[in-house]
Amino acid sequence: MGIADRITSVRLSHVDLPLSTPISDAKVLTGRQKPLTRVAFPFAEITAESGHRGLGFGYSKRAGGPALYAHAREIAPELLGEDPNDTGRLWSKLVWAGASVGRSGVAVQAVAAFDIALWDLKARRAGLPLAKLLGAHRESVDVYNTSGGFLSSPLEQVLDNADLARSRGVGGIKIKVGSPDPAEDLRRVEAVRAHLGDGVPLMVDANQQWERSAALRIGRRLEAYDLVWIEEPLDAYDAEGHAALAAALDPPVATGEMLTSVAEHTALIDANASDVVQPDAPRVGGITPFLRITALADRKGLSLAPHFVMELHLHLAAAYPGTAWVEHFEWLEPLFEERLQLKDGRLLVPDRPGLGLTPSDRAARWTVDSVLVREG
Known part of the structure; x- marks a missing residue:
């Protein structure tokens, strides 16, 4: 089998996005973290011999951004000369290139920008939005807003x-x-429900800050507010606790955003630990592993609500066969020239090829470091 195309260069950039206002959730109020002020992004732009290009990115909140960028710089040369069509094989090659530091966490998250760029390239070459390339089930996805509901904001x-x-x-x-x-x-919660009225979808997110007994006690009190789900009530890795809680409560339980591998998601799905799975493509290593997770979730008949990065997850949620939501955060909008469109409670899949994203001038100004890896 011949090579259809060849990767000739990879541009890797470290972009540091400042937030307009410091953000606090329960992890800050309980003293486990400091307020969030910046988000770090490794951007990857992959160019093939044919002239086709793809854009991808990962991210890290608070600590970890420099580590992601450093690891990505080390493994980027592994892509040179490779066929960009071989997304699955190249994902494995990149993971094995850094296997001595593990197959989850930073080692896998550093791969995400490359994997997403390869899928973007593939969709752009086909002239299709990424959702269409993956096999879309819908033209728009139900959307909910998170950025306006942080604990740092007065009621x-x-x-x-x-x-x-x-x-x-x-x-x-x-x-x-x-x-x-x-x-x-x-x-x-009572005030927000009263303000919104009955029928408006309302979710709550505890960011892993309850113990099992507290989660059950508070969860039962929350049953009165007709919630779409209760998110991360327990430690992200407590599969047994989440399973017990999901079985005991009327509102669905959602979790998964903090997990950084297919194996970790598989453990929760196999344990029936949630009703709504929340994988984060940049955190699990990109689109290739994300699709493995959603295949498992679909087999169980679970709903999907990917975490953060609506610019990417809109396409992946549109390609999910079951019930799907997208999380609305406007934080990343300054990084790109394009904007996603909202209509009647849903986020519309753009008709632009690939992800349909172009880095903005501001993204260039926020670039801390950049390196071009190329043949020769």
């Missing part, structure tokens, strides 16, 4: 943010819980 601001999101065309609203005072959590 009145959360209500105003919800109104703004809904006016833009967002369907559902998610707010953060898991503060040191459960009574305050319940007060905020």
